[in-house]
């Protein structure tokens with residue numbers, strides 16, 4: 001069985017994980033989050049530089065954590081998109097260097113497929129099919145997943161504007177909470193009343209896009225609510241605002257995800273991505289899935305946010321499915337849509353990127369269907 005080393009560097013976390021046959025052997029993580037805090041969001045140049053400084057040590061720490069030596073690594077997987085271009089480049093350069101030096105295959109991986117695969121490290125192989133709600137700082141999507149390593153992922157719906165995590169991050173800033181906003185809202189909400197403020201539930205009307213999401217209206221409603229308090233000179237009840245915002249986000253996410261499972265007759269819902277770490281999203285998903293007879297799978301919080309183990313998990317699935325490795329001129333694709341879990345864009349333009357991706361799927365796996 002091959003040991004796969006996975007590298008994640010698409011945003012502000014430098015993550016490395018080691019996976020063999022669906023099992024996590026070890027991992028390490030460095031974060032530049034603190035360096036971005038005073039800017040209220042991730043600064044791409046700072047993130048890229050931090051990856052350069054951290055990557056070597058994180059690779060060594062992950063190997064130490066697994067009790068392995070570099071020579072034990074049989075394949076390298078790396079996030080090639082989507083994400084910040086400079087940050088992705090650092091991870092890819094490191095992955096190419098490692099794979100070349102160890103003379104092992106390299107696999108380019110779609111970041112969102114990594115979030116999906118993270119759950120397999122905790123709960124075993126994904127059932128085919130399953131419904132996946134992916135909720136992160138940059139994405140909010142409902143996906144119909146069959147065989148992650150071989151089949152394309154079908155998008156049922158996405159956010160029309162802000163992602164759920166982005167909504168938490170931006171509203172937290174208006175509420176005067178620290179960056180990153182999601183965990184701060186989660187903490188503040190503990191002391192609040194989720195019914196205190198009647199925030200809107202966007203796109204939940206009978207004529208609205210059934211699987212689409214929209215969070216910019218909710219963000220604006222929360223910002224207006226805070227501004228009204230400030231204009232009136234009264235203290236902002238942050239805990240109530242945070243609890244009510246969290247309730248609105250959790251309500252919309254779980255309502256639509258459960259509806260999608262019911263509509264499609266899918267028995268398992270998997271909730272992944274940074275926002276899947278949110279306590280209310282987890283609790284409400286649990287409650288509603290139980291009522292609907294749907295099996296819920298949510299990875300533990302440390303596997304919800306960005307990490308290297310999830311990329312190694314996809315690499316392990318690809319290796320076991322016999323997928324073609326990436327060519328040495330594989331490049332990054334900062335805005336890659338999720339089609340296949342393997343993402344092998346070539347460094348020669350958009351058309352070549354699509355061709356490179358399709359070529360990564362083994363023959364007969366339905367690359368064009």
Ligand code: KG4
Pocket residue numbers: 011135136137138139164165166168169180181182183186273274275276277278279304305306
């Ligand atoms: O998946 P992730 O680590 O990175 C992206 O790929 O975007 O997700 C980061 C997002 C941020 O918006 C962060 O505020 C949010 O996940 N997040 C949370 C929680 N922990 C992280 N949102 C709500 N509650 C949390 N506990």
Ligand code: ZN
Pocket residue numbers: 111115136137273274305306
């Ligand atoms: Zn992510």
